[in-house]
Amino acid sequence: MLEIFDDELLTPEEQQELAVYMDEKLAQIEDLLYRMKRLALLAAREQTPVEERLRLQKEIHTIEKEINALADQMPELLMPPE
Numbered sequence: 001m002l003e004i005f006d007d008e009l010l011t012p013e014e015q016q017e018l019a020v021y022m023d024e025k026l027a028q029i030e031d032l033l034y035r036m037k038r039l040a041l042l043a044a045r046e047q048t049p050v051e052e053r054l055r056l057q058k059e060i061h062t063i064e065k066e067i068n069a070l071a072d073q074m075p076e077l078l079m080p081p082e
Contacts, residue, residue: 018075025070032070036063 010018042048043056 022074025073029067029070032063032067036060039063 039056039060043053043060048056
């Protein structure tokens, strides 16, 4: 279990809010990863023209940025110590 769920750091209500928040963010990331996989499969098809592959690659890069933005929203409590 994560140390942040220690009663000394967060109240039970805060722990519940954090768990819900993290679940929502992880669900968003999972949806984005699924979309990224579908785009990659489309791009890998031999029938996909080069122009379409480039468009798909741009969309994948946009999704990568969205995932990084979601990761940046994670509470600092969850970041491993450096």
